[in-house]
Amino acid sequence: MMTYALPTSRATSDGTCGERNAGTVTLDDAITAWALAARGGDPAAVERFVTALHRDVQRYVAHLCGDPQAVDDLAQDTFLRALGSLHRFEGRSSARSWLLSIARRAVIDSYRYAAARPRPSDVPDWQLAVELAQPRxxxxxxxxxxxxxxxxxxxxxxxxxxxxxxxxxxxxxxxxxxxxxxxxxxxxxxxxxxxxxxxxxxxxxxxxxxxx
Missing domain, CATH: 1.10.10.10 (Winged helix-like DNA-binding domain superfamily/Winged helix DNA-binding domain)
Structure with missing residues (x-):
């Protein structure tokens, strides 16, 4: 299994991150540590956190929403919400599941907004966005x-x-x-x-x- 080094900056409030830095962890553990470090104001951790999960968020919202043209906007909205809420993230769940929960709420909110403002024309289904997001x-x-x-x-x-x-x-x-x-x-x-x-x-x- 591929492993990833934890960020060297402080990532938890209980001081446990420093002990884990001596070894290696799974990708999900590393992403969660980056999220906690980002909460503490580490700009490098913010970049790593966003980069590691950007593709997953795009794929997930593409499967949920009916408008492939909205995928990038929904992904951006998801990360804006997440970065604005990092101070409330305590690492009780993985940062990946926490972020995807935010992505789900972003899609639901977009549905509510679309219901208030009907789309002027039909758009291709969600599959096109997923295909475009796949590696060639x-x-x-x-x-x-x-x-x-x-x-x-x-x-x-x-x-x-x-x-x-x-x-x-x-x-x-x-x-x-x-x-x-x-x-x-x-x-x-x-x-x-x-x-x-x-x-x-x-x-x-x-x-x-x-x-x-």
């Missing part, structure tokens, strides 16, 4: 786009649970925190999403098998 020229890229196509068939709640746990890699407990629902509900949604995706994959491959 990587092994499995085409398979990833195919998966995004299949995700459109899932109900919103199952797609969100699948994205959080299977694409963004959040533990089920943190995904439940982000989605504001019991962990058992997340597990059920992911299981049903997997069953649906498996059925869709089987249906997609059947014509090719018959032709062969």
């Amino acid at each position: 020229d990587l092994p499995g890229f085409d398979d990833g786009i195919a998966l995004l196509d299949l995700l459109t068939a899932l109900p919103d709640d199952r797609r969100e649970a699948f994205v959080l746990t299977q694409l963004l890699g959040l533990p089920y407990a943190e995904a439940a925190e982000v989605s504001d629902c019991p962990i058992g509900t997340v597990r059920s949604r992911v299981a049903r999403a997997r069953a649906t995706l498996t059925a869709l994959l089987d249906a997609a491959e059947r014509p090719a098998v018959l032709a062969a």
Whole structure:
């Protein structure tokens, strides 16, 4: 497993960060430490925190919102809210799940705003934004786009649970925190999403098998 060095600046109020700096930690631990250091006014930690999670936030809001043109604005809004609330972040949960919870609220607020001001014209669906955010020229890229196509068939709640746990890699407990629902509900949604995706994959491959 890849490990990351913690920032050298003070990152917690209880003095424990200095002890952890002697070793290495996982990426989520490092991101959480950067968030705590950023709370203490470390500009380098702020940059590392934003850089580490910017892509995850973009992918998550792209899956949630219906307007790909709004993804960048929603991501920016998410980080502005987060940086303005860092003084309240105490590291009880990972900084990743804390930030994605803020992203979810940003999307919900955008829906409320859009309801008050209807869009003048239709826009492409969320899938375009996700595709544009994907890295190109990587092994499995085409398979990833195919998966995004299949995700459109899932109900919103199952797609969100699948994205959080299977694409963004959040533990089920943190995904439940982000989605504001019991962990058992997340597990059920992911299981049903997997069953649906498996059925869709089987249906997609059947014509090719018959032709062969």
